[in-house]
Amino acid sequence: MATVGTLTSTPLPDPMTNPDFDGVNTIGTSSTPEKVPFEPSKHLNFMPPSKVYSMEELGYPQSRGVSPIGVSEPFPLFSAEAIQQMRKEVLSDEVFSKWKYSSELAQCQLRGYATDCAPFVYDAWKSPETLGIISKIAGVDLVPAMDFEIGHVNLAVYSEEEKNKALNEMVAKANRAADEGKDWEDGDPIVDWHTDSYPFVCVTMLSDCTRMVGGETALRRGDGEVFKVRGPQMGYAVILQGRYIEHQALRALGGTERISMVTSFRPRASLIKDDTVLTTVRPISDLGELYLQFAEYRFDILQDRFRHANKLMRDQQRARRSFDTARLKQFIREQMEFLEHMDKEIVEDDKVVKGKVDDCYLLSEDLKLERSKKRRAAVA
Numbered sequence: 269m270a271t272v273g274t275l276t277s278t279p280l281p282d283p284m285t286n287p288d289f290d291g292v293n294t295i296g297t298s299s300t301p302e303k304v305p306f307e308p309s310k311h312l313n314f315m316p317p318s319k320v321y322s323m324e325e326l327g328y329p330q331s332r333g334v335s336p337i338g339v340s341e342p343f344p345l346f347s348a349e350a351i352q353q354m355r356k357e358v359l360s361d362e363v364f365s366k367w368k369y370s371s372e373l374a375q376c377q378l379r380g381y382a383t384d385c386a387p388f389v390y391d392a393w394k395s396p397e398t399l400g401i402i403s404k405i406a407g408v409d410l411v412p413a414m415d416f417e418i419g420h421v422n423l424a425v426y427s428e429e430e431k432n433k434a435l436n437e438m439v440a441k442a443n444r445a446a447d448e449g450k451d452w453e454d455g456d457p458i459v460d461w462h463t464d465s466y467p468f469v470c471v472t473m474l475s476d477c478t479r480m481v482g483g484e485t486a487l488r489r490g491d492g493e494v495f496k497v498r499g500p501q502m503g504y505a506v507i508l509q510g511r512y513i514e515h516q517a518l519r520a521l522g523g524t525e526r527i528s529m530v531t532s533f534r535p536r537a538s539l540i541k542d543d544t545v546l547t548t549v550r551p552i553s554d555l556g557e558l559y560l561q562f563a564e565y566r567f568d569i570l571q572d573r574f575r576h577a578n579k580l581m582r583d584q585q586r587a588r589r590s591f592d593t594a595r596l597k598q599f600i601r602e603q604m605e606f607l608e609h610m611d612k613e614i615v616e617d618d619k620v621v622k623g624k625v626d627d628c629y630l631l632s633e634d635l636k637l638e639r640s641k642k643r644r645a646a647v648a
């Protein structure tokens with residue numbers, strides 16, 4: 269696969285600094301953090317992204333997703349104080365002991381903890397002000413997909429020795445590739461190639477990336493070419509319509525940690541299509557809680573759609589219009605497909621293998637073949 273560079277070369281402003289930032293030393297070692305209320309006027313530090321790329325610019329038809337928007341450039345979202353409070357909640361003993369998962373896509377993930385032990389994180393992503401920012405950039409009114417998906421964390425930690433070794437290896441490989449006239453690509457991403465389960469994600473960086481190299485998000489264009497969206501700095505975010513674009517998170521070298529927070533979103537309006545899947549999240553979730561919240565919001569959508577259809581039929585009758593049989597039957601078929609999709613996604617508990625993700629989350633045949641080779645190599 270060819271790599272066709274980054275989306276832009278415009279440098280980001282200097283990342284925020286905080287004298288209380290103690291980085292990797294806080295991971296999994298803190299007690300229950302002090303409760304701090306989320307205050308939008310104090311904890312949001314939003315500046316619009318320098319560029320937002322449409323699905324068409326990425327080589328996809330607008331009809332592919334739920335919005336014409338594909339991905340944003342990194343933009344400031346949260347203040348330094350907000351990021352520090354998020355870190356304190358996310359990296360507590362309680363979260364690591366109860367909500368830590370691992371899968372083929374990523375070795376360390378923290379999920380489902382927000383409602384129980386991260387009130388600041390929960391309120392930050394539920395805030396109307398935050399949702400207004402996310403929705404405006406995404407081009408569609410969005411809400412968090414489920415409470416379980418608020419503040420999902422991908423985490424990688426390195427010792428000083430591992431950091432230096434990885435950085436030296438990267439430099440050596442890049443130099444060899446340059447000598448051979450080739451583009452070098454990191455073959456050891458933090459999160460492997462995938463599509464997301466939900467329409468949109470907002471990826472927020474919780475680590476200080478000042479001295480790091482890499483850390484980009486690689487995207488596959490509609491023509492199969494790959495380019496990299498610059499990795500966000502601490503407190504910055506990227507918005508991606510990840511359900512419909514294959515992507516991976518590349519390593520950030522030169523640091524001892526990379527902690528990113530991923531919150532998933534879906535359209536607020538019930539009449540917009542909802543083709544959420546549970547493929548990548550089913551093996552790394554409390555199935556009872558995941559299925560409950562999935563069924564709950566999907567049944568709410570159905571109720572809204574049925575109320576809307578009833579009102580439409582009554583209005584047509586009062587206006588002395590002919591009954592539209594074909595339209596009603598089409599509506600019924602669409603809701604049957606909606607329920608059949610739900611039934612397919614809710615897999616029996618005993619058939620779900622923890623951490624094991626099948627290849628249906630991939631769209632490209634070459635990536636499926638590559639993933640299959642990696643599995644065979646791991647077994648051998």
